[in-house]
Amino acid sequence: MMDPIYIYVCIKQVPDTGSTLALASGVASESDVSFGEVIKTDNLKWITNPYDEYALEQAIRIKEELTRKVENLSAVAVQIIAIRLGETVPGIEVLRSALALGADEAILVETPKHLLLDPLLTARGLMLAMKKHGKQPDLVLTGKESSDGNYSQVPQLLAQMLGFPAITSISGYCNTDTSGILSGIEVCREVEGGDTEVFTARLPLVLSCSRGLNTIRYPSVPGIMRAKKKPITCFTLEELGVDFRSGKYLIENISLPPERTVGKMFLTSTDTADTTNETVKEVVQEIMPQLVALGDVVRSQ
C-alpha cells in the first residue's frame, strides 16, 4: 500500500470586493503591523479569495481523476488538506466551505486579530504548519494572489522554503501519465506579450492558479453535512515559532485613494445621426489634445 498523495490547498479569506472599506482614526503603531486601528473590519463581508477557489477546484478534480484511474490499478489514495493562516473568525468559515466542497481535512494557523502579515512570514507559517502536521506535501495548490494583499508572493516563497519547483499563474492543467499517480503533469500559462508557455513537471510541486483553469463548483447539502465531521487542526503562529513582529517592512500609513468624481456626460439620441456625430466630435476635441500633451498619441502632418 502506497502512501497517500497529499495535496495542500492554501486558502485565504478576503473582504468581498463589493464591500466598502472605511478607515477609523488612528495611525498604525511602529511596533507592529496591525491594521485594526485603521481599517474597520467589523462590518465586512468575507469571501474565499477568488483565485484560491480555482486551486481548490483543481485539487478536487485531480483527486476525482486519480480515484477513477486507480480503480483498475494499485490503490493510490489522495488526501486534500485545506490550509489557512489567519484569524479564527472568519478563517474557520472558508475552511468549512472548502471541506464542504471536497477537502478531506483542514488546518488553521491562528494569527492575532487584524494582522496583514508580511508574505515571508505567511509562507513560513504555512510551511511550518505542514511540517508539524506530519503529512509531507506532494502538491501544493494556491491562488496566484490574494485580492486583499495583492502581493503574489506566497506560492513562490513557499516553494523555495519547501525546496520545490513552482509554476505560477497557470490557466491550464492536464495529467499526462497513465500510472495513476502524478508523474507527468502538464500545465500552461500566458506570459507578457500573449504567448502561452507549456510546462511539464513532476511531483513535488507548487502550482499557483489563475482564471481560466477550471469552472468552480458549489457545495451540495450532503457535502455541507459531511464537512461537519471532517477534522480541523489548529496551530498558533506562536507555537510554530513565528514572531509576527519580525516582518521585513512597516506599513507607515494607509489612505483611501481619491474617489473619481462624476465626469462630463454627453447624451446622444440614436434617432438622429447628426446629434451623435456632434457629440463624438466634442468628446474627441476634449480628450485627444490631453493625450497629445501626454505624448501618448502622435499627430502626423
Place this chain on the structure above:
Amino acid sequence: MKRFLVFSAQQNIQKSTYEIWEKLIAMNAAAGSSGVWTVDFLLAFRWQDRDLGQRGQCLRHGQCQSNIIMHHWESGVEGLKKIILEGNYDYVLSTTDTQSKEIFPRLAVELDAATLTEVVDMVYDEKNDDFIFSRPLFTGKILATVRRRKKNGTTFVTVRTNSFSSVSFSEKSFVESLEGGGALTDVNVVDPRITLKEVRNASSEKRDRINLMEAKIIVAGGRGLGSRENFKILNDLVDVLGQGASLGASRAAVDAGLADNSMQIGQTGKSVSPSLYIACGISGAIQHFAGMRTSKMVLAINSDPHAPIFSRADYGIVGDLFAVVPLLTEEIKSFSSF
C-alpha cells in the same frame, strides 16, 4: 551611497524597465546629500535571440554610470544570489512581470529579505536616508506607504507598469548602448526541475497589440458587444489610436465567450493603468473597476444612462455603441492625421 540593481528577464527590454532607471537617476539628482548612487542593470534572457554585449559599461547620466551584467538564466536562484551578494545591492528592482514575480520571492527566502510587489511610487526620504514606497492594497481600494524595517541587506521591489513615466525612452538607442563583447547562448528554463515543453506564440493579430499592462490607451468591450465578431469595431478604434493602444474586455464578455481570457481586465484579470480607458458596453461592476481604477482618464460608452460605469468616468456618452464607436474611430482618425 546607494546601490541598485535593475533586473530584466524579458525578451525585449521593456519601456517600464527603462523608466525605473530614469526614476532612480532623477531621485539621485534631487537628493543632493546622498552621494552618487550606483544603478546597475541585470539582463537575464530566457530565449536568446539577441546578440548583446557580455559586460559593458554604459548608460552615463551626469555622474552616474551603470554597469550591465549579463546573466545566464539557467544558473537560476543560485547564480542571481551570487551576483546580488557580490554587488552588495540595497535594492533589486524590476517591472512587475512573470519572471520577477517568480524569482524575487525565491531570492528573498535565500537572502532573508523583503519583497515589495506592485509598487506604484517611490520617494527618497532624506531624513532616514532610505526610500518610502506606495503600493495598493485591496485591489486598489487602499493605498499603503511602506518602508523597510532595517536598512541593511537587500530589498526586492517590483514596480507596476506605467507608474513612472519616461519621455526619452528609445529601445533602439538603449540596446545600441549595450553593444560590444561576446554573445550569449543556450538560455532556457526557469527551474531545471521543470521542462518548458513549448511556447505557443500568440496570434499575429494579438502580437501586434502592445501588452495590456504597458498600453497607454485601452479600448475595452463588455457584454454589450454581443458577439466575438462585433469586437472588430473596437479593433478598428484601437488601430487609429496608434502603437500605444490595446484591446481589453470585461469578465462578462470573457465569460460569454466574446473575448479571450488574456484580454480580461478586472479583479480576476489584469490590472491596468493607461492614460485613457475607453469602456464600451461595460456596465462597470466593482470587480471591473478594481482592474482599471488607476486609469488617468476614462471614457464610457453605454446605452444605459444608469450604468455604474458612468459614475467612474471622466467622460460618458449615453448611446448605442454600434453607432458611437465607428464615429469615434473616424473622428480620431481625422484628428490624428491633421
